Amino acid sequence: MNDASAILDATGGEVGLVAWQDYVHTAPFTCEGGGALTGFTLRYESYGRLNAERSNAILICHALSGDHHAAGVHDLNDRKTGWWNTMIGPGKPIDTNEYFVLSANCLGGCQGSTGPSSINPETGRRYSLDFPVVTIRDIVHAQKLLTEHLGIKRLHAVVGGSMGGMQVLQWMIEYPEDVRLALPMATTARQNAQAIAFNEVGRSAIMQDPEWQGGDYGEGQGPHVGLAIARMMAHITYLSDRGMDDKFGRKRQAAERARELFDIEFEVESYLRYQGKSFVNRFDANTYLYFTKALDRFDLYGKNGRLEDQLDAVQCKTLVIGFKSDWLFPPKQNREIAQALLRLGKHATYAEIDSDLGHDSFLVEAPELEALIRLFLKGS
Amino acid sequence: MNDASAILDATGGEVGLVAWQDYVHTAPFTCEGGGALTGFTLRYESYGRLNAERSNAILICHALSGDHHAAGVHDLNDRKTGWWNTMIGPGKPIDTNEYFVLSANCLGGCQGSTGPSSINPETGRRYSLDFPVVTIRDIVHAQKLLTEHLGIKRLHAVVGGSMGGMQVLQWMIEYPEDVRLALPMATTARQNAQAIAFNEVGRSAIMQDPEWQGGDYGEGQGPHVGLAIARMMAHITYLSDRGMDDKFGRKRQAAERARELFDIEFEVESYLRYQGKSFVNRFDANTYLYFTKALDRFDLYGKNGRLEDQLDAVQCKTLVIGFKSDWLFPPKQNREIAQALLRLGKHATYAEIDSDLGHDSFLVEAPELEALIRLFLKGS
Numbered sequence: 001m002n003d004a005s006a007i008l009d010a011t012g013g014e015v016g017l018v019a020w021q022d023y024v025h026t027a028p029f030t031c032e033g034g035g036a037l038t039g040f041t042l043r044y045e046s047y048g049r050l051n052a053e054r055s056n057a058i059l060i061c062h063a064l065s066g067d068h069h070a071a072g073v074h075d076l077n078d079r080k081t082g083w084w085n086t087m088i089g090p091g092k093p094i095d096t097n098e099y100f101v102l103s104a105n106c107l108g109g110c111q112g113s114t115g116p117s118s119i120n121p122e123t124g125r126r127y128s129l130d131f132p133v134v135t136i137r138d139i140v141h142a143q144k145l146l147t148e149h150l151g152i153k154r155l156h157a158v159v160g161g162s163m164g165g166m167q168v169l170q171w172m173i174e175y176p177e178d179v180r181l182a183l184p185m186a187t188t189a190r191q192n193a194q195a196i197a198f199n200e201v202g203r204s205a206i207m208q209d210p211e212w213q214g215g216d217y218g219e220g221q222g223p224h225v226g227l228a229i230a231r232m233m234a235h236i237t238y239l240s241d242r243g244m245d246d247k248f249g250r251k252r253q254a255a256e257r258a259r260e261l262f263d264i265e266f267e268v269e270s271y272l273r274y275q276g277k278s279f280v281n282r283f284d285a286n287t288y289l290y291f292t293k294a295l296d297r298f299d300l301y302g303k304n305g306r307l308e309d310q311l312d313a314v315q316c317k318t319l320v321i322g323f324k325s326d327w328l329f330p331p332k333q334n335r336e337i338a339q340a341l342l343r344l345g346k347h348a349t350y351a352e353i354d355s356d357l358g359h360d361s362f363l364v365e366a367p368e369l370e371a372l373i374r375l376f377l378k379g380s
Numbered sequence: 381m382n383d384a385s386a387i388l389d390a391t392g393g394e395v396g397l398v399a400w401q402d403y404v405h406t407a408p409f410t411c412e413g414g415g416a417l418t419g420f421t422l423r424y425e426s427y428g429r430l431n432a433e434r435s436n437a438i439l440i441c442h443a444l445s446g447d448h449h450a451a452g453v454h455d456l457n458d459r460k461t462g463w464w465n466t467m468i469g470p471g472k473p474i475d476t477n478e479y480f481v482l483s484a485n486c487l488g489g490c491q492g493s494t495g496p497s498s499i500n501p502e503t504g505r506r507y508s509l510d511f512p513v514v515t516i517r518d519i520v521h522a523q524k525l526l527t528e529h530l531g532i533k534r535l536h537a538v539v540g541g542s543m544g545g546m547q548v549l550q551w552m553i554e555y556p557e558d559v560r561l562a563l564p565m566a567t568t569a570r571q572n573a574q575a576i577a578f579n580e581v582g583r584s585a586i587m588q589d590p591e592w593q594g595g596d597y598g599e600g601q602g603p604h605v606g607l608a609i610a611r612m613m614a615h616i617t618y619l620s621d622r623g624m625d626d627k628f629g630r631k632r633q634a635a636e637r638a639r640e641l642f643d644i645e646f647e648v649e650s651y652l653r654y655q656g657k658s659f660v661n662r663f664d665a666n667t668y669l670y671f672t673k674a675l676d677r678f679d680l681y682g683k684n685g686r687l688e689d690q691l692d693a694v695q696c697k698t699l700v701i702g703f704k705s706d707w708l709f710p711p712k713q714n715r716e717i718a719q720a721l722l723r724l725g726k727h728a729t730y731a732e733i734d735s736d737l738g739h740d741s742f743l744v745e746a747p748e749l750e751a752l753i754r755l756f757l758k759g760s
Contacts, residue, residue, distance in 0.1 A: 239574075262669045269576065
């Protein structure tokens with residue numbers, strides 16, 4: 001992807017150079033938990049053209065560590081394309097020749113949208129933990145305001161995996177008339193105890209890092225060690241036992257003395273260290289706290305334990321995709337969503353993809369996944 | 381177990397009050413990795429009586445966070461019994477009316493056996509990272525010296541789960557003539573990439589805690605935060621998805637504001653915090669580094685990737701037990717051990733227990749497990 005001509009080659013399926021934009025919402029915004037903002041910014045990108053009827057928009061919802069930059073490059077020197085570049089582009093499954101593809105950094109994020117690392121206009125200082133608690137519903141509410149701002153009444157589709165899948169589910173419930181097709185994948189209608197437990201370990205690592213300072217760290221500062229630990233651990237939950245064996249097995253780097261041995265011996269260790277370190281450079285620790293908490297509080301089963309109570313409002317067609325080796329949000333949790341929709345007489349399908357790549361399967365190029373998405377988006 | 385009369389009631393199956401002893405090995409001991417000790421101490425306990433033929437000894441091998449205190453209590457005020465008290469006692473599956481049950485804290489440990497927190501007689505200071513790298517083989521070698529010291533030539537059985545199971549496997553290979561029955565459970569013949577990855581995150585949390593100080597912390601000091609994080613994460617891998625849902629689900633404690641929310645909201649979070657904190661009070665961080673490294677380096681498949689090459693020496697009868705919901709050392713990895721033994725024409729059986737309690741299933745009272753162990757130890 002480092003070859004400029006390839007990146008710019010629209011006939012080769014690339015969206016090429018892209019630029020983000022900011023949507024500035026100037027009215028007060030009250031969060032589900034009761035906290036409020038005097039306004040907010042959502043940073044977003046779009047690929048393809050909105051048609052005259054404004055009926056061809058597809059909203060892409062990102063996962064915990066994702067952002068608005070879903071496809072293309074910002075600069076010809078960029079070594080990395082957007083996080084779903086394999087999926088989005090001219091002729092690709094999410095075809096920018098046909099659709100207007102919209103992708104926004106979530107409210108509470110740290111890639112340009114208003115979040116705990118933004119300046120609170122009321123104090124002139126970073127929000128830090130004064131930022132209101134945000135939920136998946138708040139994130140979706142802010143996305144809805146963006147689509148209204150763009151003059152889009154009804155979305156052709158809402159698509160996302162993991163935390164993005166939760167946003168898709170929330171859209172289905174919250175704005176049933178405004179979604180034609182919904183494509184949640186590698187997700188859950190309710191965060192279970194094990195997933196909460198992993199998030200809690202990550203939060204503990206962050207909050208017990210002395211550099212966290214109660215959340216009041218400055219720009220470029222913060223609990224880098226704790227955030228890297230959190231990311232390393234979480235990264236294991238995004239892969240699979242078999243996938244890790246295939247990729248790393250027990251391959252070693254040279255190390256003999258105790259001090260070196262404990263530091264690094266196996267390649268999988270080196271890989272995880274790298275994942276932790278690079279994450280710290282691009283992600284804010286407080287956003288990690290807010291987003292993992294939004295995940296943990298997500299529960300469409302509600303107090304009655306009946307998913308149907310919430311899904312009863314749904315009007316769109318839904319395709320839920322689960323991945324066989326995903327043990328963070330296993331197939332069962334994805335299947336249950338489609339089953340509840342079917343019990344309600346809704347138009348829903350469940351597809352399970354046999355991949356060894358664990359939870360992250362939805363991010364990886366795979367013909368079967370691409371064919372499923374391409375076909376479903378045609379709305380046939 | 382807080383009722384003194386019940387604890388002392390041998391007819392009720394309790395070993396009652398027990399005391400540890402120290403075996404002091406005064407000759408030099410060279411480790412597999414080349415490091416050496418001028419001598420070492422193994423702290424151990426025994427339950428039941430060694431018969432005149434010295435043929436009724438069962439060695440219990442403990443897991444990563446275990447110790448020599450496998451059964452009974454040290455004091456009538458003890459609120460907790462030894463870690464396998466459900467299994468060991470008069471009339472229990474490992475029946476102290478019949479067997480002399482021996483349990484030693486592993487070499488490298490922190491509960492009385494020589495380890496990195498012990499004083500190095502050559503310097504008068506704690507070994508810390510000057511302690512030689514120990515392997516499962518070294519741990520077993522030290523156990524062999526203890527049994528020789530006690531005049532036991534041949535063990536009736538060697539029994540252990542998890543890291544204890546690795547020791548059982550090593551005994552089978554290392555001293556084939558000296559083991560009559562072997563009972564490894566919830567274990568593996570080779571630590572795979574995912575298990576190494578989890579250990580690496582734990583080690584990172586410990587070594588990046590500023591209080592670790594390159595391993596040179598004093599008694600009662602050390603990387604308490606990092607060790608607690610490591611333990612919290614590891615603890616999740618000892619349970620199962622379903623087991624955690626059954627035990628905790630999404631039960632909450634009261635918390636509303638962001639700061640409290642991030643601290644603790646769900647019961648599973650509170651449980652994990654407790655596990656982390658209590659571990660720090662009883663375990664040494666450097667031992668955690670040494671033992672997790674011993675786990676990670678354990679690989680009976682060797683360079684040729686053939687488990688049979690190592691197991692060819694085995695002479696004992698073997699029962700391998702796997703647990704259906706164990707995803708740290710899943711059934712497949714346990715089954716493979718029995719299969720390799722059978723391919724070699726050895727006397728081996730594999731049993732799989734359908735438990736929802738994950739890796740820790742072997743530690744929990746369960747009639748099926750107890751019946752299997754009881755029957756197998758009869759050697760029939």
